[in-house]
Amino acid sequence: MNDPYVEEARRQGFRSRAAFKLLELDEKFGLLKGVQRVVDLGAAPGGWTQVLAQRHAKSGWKDTKIVGIDILPMEPITGAELIEMDFLDPDAPDRLKALLNGEAQLVLSDMAAPTTGHKQTDHLRTMGLCEAALDFAMDVLADGGVFVAKVLRGGTEGELLQRMKENFAKVRHSKPPASRPESVEWYVIATGFQGRSKSHSPRMEPPEPD
Numbered sequence: 001m002n003d004p005y006v007e008e009a010r011r012q013g014f015r016s017r018a019a020f021k022l023l024e025l026d027e028k029f030g031l032l033k034g035v036q037r038v039v040d041l042g043a044a045p046g047g048w049t050q051v052l053a054q055r056h057a058k059s060g061w062k063d064t065k066i067v068g069i070d071i072l073p074m075e076p077i078t079g080a081e082l083i084e085m086d087f088l089d090p091d092a093p094d095r096l097k098a099l100l101n102g103e104a105q106l107v108l109s110d111m112a113a114p115t116t117g118h119k120q121t122d123h124l125r126t127m128g129l130c131e132a133a134l135d136f137a138m139d140v141l142a143d144g145g146v147f148v149a150k151v152l153r154g155g156t157e158g159e160l161l162q163r164m165k166e167n168f169a170k171v172r173h174s175k176p177p178a179s180r181p182e183s184v185e186w187y188v189i190a191t192g193f194q195g196r197s198k199s200h201s202p203r204m205e206p207p208e209p210d
Helices: 004-012 019-029 047-059 092-100 119-140 158-167 195-200
Strands: 037-041 065-070 081-084 104-109 141-152 168-174 185-193
Touching: 004 019, 019 047, 019 168, 019 185, 037 047, 037 092, 037 119, 047 065, 065 092, 081 092, 092 119, 104 119, 119 141, 119 158, 119 185, 158 168, 158 185
Parallel strands: 037 065, 037 104, 065 081, 104 141
Antiparallel strands: 141 185, 168 185
16 A cells, blocks of 8 residues: 555556556666557556557557457557457467567567466466567567566576577566565566577578589
């Protein structure tokens, strides 16, 4: 009840205090500048999608696509298209791509698995969602695009982190001030997607022997 972010969310009409996490990440990394096509994974109750819709409404751009998905129902948000569906459903990526109708410049994932109380299990399950989100992002992002995803304390590691480093110009971790101090959540910010140009670059054949 004494959370200033909750009070401010109510004052500004945001559906959740999480809206300020995206605003703070944007202030630090410039995530939303010039972005017209965005996918919001794990969008409910819609705080991040509200930020995106408001930003685009102010920009006056007409060719804008904001697509959100969550397994939980959400009230409509003007300027965004929302899907009530499990992102892990095999049909979900194609549904999202059909609505997006083009390459995305930004893929956001605030998805987290329901906690079990067992730290290692919770970490693995949430990282599994992050990996699924990364797979989708690498399929839809345009060159130079950005991927942001929730992770747990310790951040991305191993093969997942290596994949990001191989396909993005820069990978950083951040905990925005709006994230509660006791929370173990962090965010990974991967900028400058390079995977598409790599996949489309001509294959170099070995020279033929004389």
